[in-house]
Amino acid sequence: MSRARTPLRLAAAAPGPAFTVTFDGRAIPALPGQTVAAALWSAGVLSWRTTRVGGEPRGVFCGIGVCFDCLVSVNGRPNQRACLLPVEPGDAIRTQEGTGHGDLAH
Numbered sequence: 001m002s003r004a005r006t007p008l009r010l011a012a013a014a015p016g017p018a019f020t021v022t023f024d025g026r027a028i029p030a031l032p033g034q035t036v037a038a039a040l041w042s043a044g045v046l047s048w049r050t051t052r053v054g055g056e057p058r059g060v061f062c063g064i065g066v067c068f069d070c071l072v073s074v075n076g077r078p079n080q081r082a083c084l085l086p087v088e089p090g091d092a093i094r095t096q097e098g099t100g101h102g103d104l105a106h
C-alpha cells in the first residue's frame with residue numbers, strides 16, 4: 001500500500017490500539033482509520049481554524065473535502081483538510097489562524 005496520506009488509506013484501515021497525537025500541545029487519543037477531523041471530534045474539539053476576515057471559528061462543514069472549512073496545520077504544514085487526512089501516531093495538530101502561513105514558522 002502507498003504511504004501517501006490520502007483518504008484511500010482509510011478504506012484499508014483495520015481496528016487497532018489507540019495512539020496519541022497532540023492538538024495545540026495537548027495529548028489526545030486517536031484510532032487507526034480516523035481522519036484528523038474524526039480524532040478531534042472524538043476529543044470534543046469542534047473548531048480548529050479561524051477565518052482570515054473576522055477570526056470566526058471553523059471546523060468540519062461538508063466533511064467530504066469540498067468546502068475547505070476544515071483546514072488545519074499538521075506537523076508544520078498548514079492548509080491540510082482535516083476531513084480527508086488520515087491521522088497518524090505522533091501527529092502535531094495545531095489550530096490554523098487565517099491563511100496558516102504563520103504556522104510555517106513553528
Ligand code: FES
Pocket residue numbers: 059060061062063064065066067068069070071081082083084
Ligand atoms: S469539511 Fe469541507 S473540506 Fe473538510
